[in-house]
Amino acid sequence: MNESLLRSLTPSVLGVLVRRGADFAAAEDAVQDALVEAVRVWPADPPRDPKGWLVTVAWRRFLDATRADTARRRREDRVEEEPAPGPAPAVDDTLQLYFLCAYPSLTPSSAVALTLRAVGGLTTRQIAQAYLVPEATMAQRISRAKRTVSGNGVSPARAKPRAWGRLDRPGDVATVLRVLYLVFNEGYSGDVDLAAEAIRLTRQLAARVDHPEVAGLLALMLLHHARRAARTTADGRLVPLAEQDRGRWDTGAIAEGIGILQAALARDRLGQFQAQAAIAALHADAPTAEATDWVQIVEWYDELAGLTDSPVVRLNRAVAVGEADGPRAGLAALAEVDGSLPRHAAVAAYLHERDGDLVTAAGLYAEAARTAPNLAERDHLTRQAARLNAGRHDRPTA
Missing domain, CATH: 1.10.286 (GTP Cyclohydrolase I; Chain A, domain 1)
Structure with a gap:
């Protein structure tokens, strides 16, 4: 069973059901049922058109659920006619679904969790691990988020003018950027590989939203992704940045990322993703670990700390201070960071x-x-x- 194929098809299948009139929660449930059926059936009888198969099965599950729900009788009248089986439309709804999941009344954490589940293809368990909460707690959070989106009447007819056509809405963009960044980082966990998909979606977003933070996130992803081949050995061992073979870094991705970042910084609207990308660029631009400009990196961490007030930023800043001014200075900076923070002991x-x-x-x-x-x-x-x-x-x- 090709799980990566199923994960890649999930958002487009969900998008088809939503465009046909299914509310978000019911559509997501139907798609999950179709995925379970695919896991059961495909190994022995793989379909010639996987997306079309998933759309057909998911739509039938949605109709079955709708017919069984007397409280939704009027919806049943509207969706009674089942489209004839055939090739699924070649439409990529993934980016639109990100904005649909970034519904204004959702909290950022709920929007991220819902998107990772419905669009990113992560399991509830994986999302719970990312948030360090029990799986049952995360399942409840996702269910409430789906009910919120559906309860506000979000359908294609209503969502396009508000969530799909208005891609410059700052609140929505900020939430989508957080989602994309978390998906990208999840791609490095070894459990799922979503980094390339996050880059693809961020490129789409950057083409449609003229905002320096969108460009900053794309630059950050490219700069981090450029070092991916050197991060681990053939047997899966981690290779620290200072020990990585820089000849294995993707110089094309580095050049593209730095170019995008420079254009974003020139607009003088600094945000956290631009600051993070600037730090990554300084690492990527150094020919050797010893040549890294740690003084500038500390300055960028100071900017980033002012933008986010994040304890993780202060933790990473302590490492940079230790490189720029010596380990004693780094330990002094670390003393101001909460000792219970993950990776605090490793930095110490x-x-x-x-x-x-x-x-x-x-x-x-x-x-x-x-x-x-x-x-x-x-x-x-x-x-x-x-x-x-x-x-x-x-x-x-x-």
């Missing part, structure tokens, strides 16, 4: 190691490994602790 370990306190660093690496968010990171941190412990034991005693 790195700075203590650079400061020569290998015993403390080894303990912190081991602590960080126990709370690592994924297996690859846990293994990397465990190896760091083992390396320092082995080196300490190998040194001769007086």
